[in-house]
Amino acid sequence: MSQEQIVTRFPPSPTGYLHIGSTRTALFNWLFTRQKHGKFILRIEDTDRARSTDDATQAILKSMEWLGLDWDEGPYFQSERYDIYNAMVDLLLLTGQAYHCHCSPDELDQRRKDAQARGLKPKYDGKCRDLGLGPALGSVVRLKAPASGITQFHDIIKGPIRFNNEELDDLILRRSDGSPTYHLAVVADDINLGINYVIRGDDHVNNTPRQIQIYNAIEATVPRYAHVPMILGPDRARLSKRHGAMSVLAYRDMGYLPNALLNSLARLGWSYGDQERFTKEELIEKFSLENVGKSAGVFNPEKMLDLNAHYIRESSDEFLADKLIPFLEQSGFADLDKTMVKKTVTTLKARSKTLVDMAEGAAFYFQDDISYEQKGDEKFLKPDMLDLFEQLERRIEPISIFNQMSLEKMFASFMEENQIKLKKIAQPLRVALTGKTASPGIFELMEVLGKDRVLERIQKAVNHIRKKS
RNA sequence: GUCCCCAUCGUCUAGCCCGGUCCAGGACACAGGCCUUUCACGCCUGUAACAGGGGUUCAAAUCCCCUUGGGGACGCCA
Numbered sequence: 001m002s003q004e005q006i007v008t009r010f011p012p013s014p015t016g017y018l019h020i021g022s023t024r025t026a027l028f029n030w031l032f033t034r035q036k037h038g039k040f041i042l043r044i045e046d047t048d049r050a051r052s053t054d055d056a057t058q059a060i061l062k063s064m065e066w067l068g069l070d071w072d073e074g075p076y077f078q079s080e081r082y083d084i085y086n087a088m089v090d091l092l093l094l095t096g097q098a099y100h101c102h103c104s105p106d107e108l109d110q111r112r113k114d115a116q117a118r119g120l121k122p123k124y125d126g127k128c129r130d131l132g133l134g135p136a137l138g139s140v141v142r143l144k145a146p147a148s149g150i151t152q153f154h155d156i157i158k159g160p161i162r163f164n165n166e167e168l169d170d171l172i173l174r175r176s177d178g179s180p181t182y183h184l185a186v187v188a189d190d191i192n193l194g195i196n197y198v199i200r201g202d203d204h205v206n207n208t209p210r211q212i213q214i215y216n217a218i219e220a221t222v223p224r225y226a227h228v229p230m231i232l233g234p235d236r237a238r239l240s241k242r243h244g245a246m247s248v249l250a251y252r253d254m255g256y257l258p259n260a261l262l263n264s265l266a267r268l269g270w271s272y273g274d275q276e277r278f279t280k281e282e283l284i285e286k287f288s289l290e291n292v293g294k295s296a297g298v299f300n301p302e303k304m305l306d307l308n309a310h311y312i313r314e315s316s317d318e319f320l321a322d323k324l325i326p327f328l329e330q331s332g333f334a335d336l337d338k339t340m341v342k343k344t345v346t347t348l349k350a351r352s353k354t355l356v357d358m359a360e361g362a363a364f365y366f367q368d369d370i371s372y373e374q375k376g377d378e379k380f381l382k383p384d385m386l387d388l389f390e391q392l393e394r395r396i397e398p399i400s401i402f403n404q405m406s407l408e409k410m411f412a413s414f415m416e417e418n419q420i421k422l423k424k425i426a427q428p429l430r431v432a433l434t435g436k437t438a439s440p441g442i443f444e445l446m447e448v449l450g451k452d453r454v455l456e457r458i459q460k461a462v463n464h465i466r467k468k469s
Numbered sequence: 470g471u472c473c474c475c476a477u478c479g480u481c482u483a484g485c486c487c488g489g490u491c492c493a494g495g496a497c498a499c500a501g502g503c504c505u506u507u508c509a510c511g512c513c514u515g516u517a518a519c520a521g522g523g524g525u526u527c528a529a530a531u532c533c534c535c536u537u538g539g540g541g542a543c544g545c546c547a
Contacts, residue, residue, distance in 0.1 A: 011547090012547095013546085013547045015546085015547075045547060047546090047547080048546060048547065050546095051546075051547090105544090105545060108544090108545085109544090112543090112544090115470095115471095116470065116471085116543095117470090118470090119470050119471075120470080120471070121470085121471045121472070121543065122470090122471085122543060123471095123543070138545095140545055158474070158475090161473070161474080162473095163472075163473070164472085167471080167472055167473090167543090168472095168543095169543090172544090172545055174545090175545040176545060177545080179545085181544090181545070181546090181547095182544095182546070182547050183547095185547095186547090201541095202474070202475090202540080202541065203540090203541055203542070204541095204542090204547095205473060205474065205541075205542075206472080206473060206474090206541070206542035206543070207542075207547095209473095227474085229474090229475080229540090230540070230541075232539090232540075234480085236539065236540080237540085238540075238541080264481095267481065267482080267496085268481065268482095269481090269482095270482095271481085271482055271483070273483065273495085274482085274483060274494070274495040274496080275495090275496095276481090276482095276495075276496050276497090277496095293475095293481095293482080294474080294475060294476095295474090295475050295476060295539095295540090296474090296475070296539080296540055296541085297480085297481065297482085298480060298481075299480090299481090300480050300481055300497065300498085302480080302497055302498055303480075303481065303496070303497040303498080304497090305497090306496085306497055306498085307497090309509095309510095313510075348509095349510090350509055350510040350511090351508060351509040351510075352509090361508095421506085422506050423506060423507095424506095425506085426506035426507070427506070427507060429506090430506080430507060430508095431507095436507090436508090437507060437508080438507055438508035438509080439507070439508070440507095440508085440509090441506075441507085441508095442506055442507080443506090
């Protein structure tokens, strides 16, 4: 049997960066489409020329690319498709489904305020609806919407939703400057591109009946709708810039892995039993609009951080080294040897929640001259360590195979001879080698650092202690 | 204000459609413990929720109604 191919779209407007909310909408569209082997279209809604920027467009494309949300068609730019919109408005005008309205913005504003003051819905009162006016300077084109009856649809996520047509008014289709409005452009494009599933944010529920009225006016097939719940800030208010770093690219810069973001976003509003972690392939396989919840949710950054830490631990050293290098370079380290970076990754994986963490944790490996944390310096680099450090130098000197195993062996006899526990020497040595009191295991770190640097740093600590006392 | 949508631990959620197996399960966070050369990882344990009120029923987190609370929309923005 031949089934209609599913066609979806993601239509961001380039008036700002791609944030968590729109990204999740894009993700849901993408997952749904990939699962159904459909076609996913990217469309840039830039009809608001004043607020749209090329930078924003680039940031959106870059974000999608970083997340691996690829599209099959587009990007289409609405600013380049005015012919399509004009044709539809003209058709509507021709068939008497639309009319010219001469009311000025000031008048409308005033009447809206009056209506609201009287406790009425601030909608257009239909003044020009039956006047049979022609086009004029400053006039707009409005849809002649049904004055009574109901407009309803079955939302895949929310179920049946209905509106009384009395609640809706004659929305503007074409502005006085000739440009199409959002509603008209969306419907014209969705029809033109063959979109049959519209998956978008909850905030569009109220727009849906208006758009359905346009579909009805030109007798086009209405798509299936799925309205996904909004994402709220911690204060339960709509997500906005004031809630912190919302740009997807900002998360990239904070050292998050794309999968952590994707997984985290997928689980906000959607669930699959008790499962928390999903690979991209699993998401495609298991995602379903039916399992998307109905209520708005608060984005939980801590959970995403945990997920990120998890993905870091699970990733290969090779993969992480590639990802880490740019962060190290940003910290000022140049000419990095990837083999060396990979070794440091091995020791840092379990203790890094982000790539930024990891770069910070790795710094001591690459610095030519480390500095001591004050606390560690005071507590551990004391005169009573001088003898032990010097003994260590003498014992390290002759080691030819400088690795964890040989070091552990050497330390065992060293501790026995001096009648001390590892504890006694480990922390001071850690400060001497890394400058810090927290670091990877002492033996693994020594191996990665290499014999020369270890000796050099112990000597530096010895000199430092002498100078202090 | 009017209309639309929603309501389980602090947060994300399972369970709700098809009432009993739920004195409500998982995850993050938090607290305690174990492991341990530090920090982590890992493992174990704990704190913590069916918004309120009415119905229906032998039985309601699950069905119905109301209230309250939250969100959204009401633009020549998208």
